[in-house]
Amino acid sequence: MRRSLLLLAFVLGSTFVAGCDMLGIESPEKVAAARDADGKAVGAACRQAARGLEDCYAIYKKADRAAVYAGWRDMNDYMRENKIDAVTPQVAAQAGQAKGAGETH
Numbered sequence: 484m485r486r487s488l489l490l491l492a493f494v495l496g497s498t499f500v501a502g503c504d505m506l507g508i509e510s511p512e513k514v515a516a517a518r519d520a521d522g523k524a525v526g527a528a529c530r531q532a533a534r535g536l537e538d539c540y541a542i543y544k545k546a547d548r549a550a551v552y553a554g555w556r557d558m559n560d561y562m563r564e565n566k567i568d569a570v571t572p573q574v575a576a577q578a579g580q581a582k583g584a585g586e587t588h
Contacts, residue, residue, distance in 0.1 A: 518547055518550070519547065519550045520550075521546065521550070522546045522547040522548075522549070522550025522551045522553070522554060523550050523551070523553055523554030523557070524554060525539065525543050525546045525550075525551050525554060526539060526546075526550065526551035526552060526553060526554025526555035526556070526557075526558065527554040527555065527557060527558035528554075528558075529542075529543075529551070529554075529555055530554070530555045530558035530559050530562065530569075531558055531562070531569060531570055532569065532570060532571070532572050533569035533570070533571065536551070536552060536555055539551055539555065
């Protein structure tokens, strides 16, 4: 009797633990991994857009600096190895031109 109750408690307990992901409850490890991945993506995008690290840090203040640096460095190495030129952001340039054209002095 005790053995079957213990087995039942174990099965129910593991079901609840496995169900945490289904409920949207994130573990601290999952949150840290997502934050690290986001920072690396931000750093890589900044490098590809020819932004310096300091500019990237200033624009994305909430991003983890170590992850941003790692992403920037990885993209820099990748771009050097494959001889890829930096991409100038077109949306920011077009928005600046439209803003400047609409102003009258």
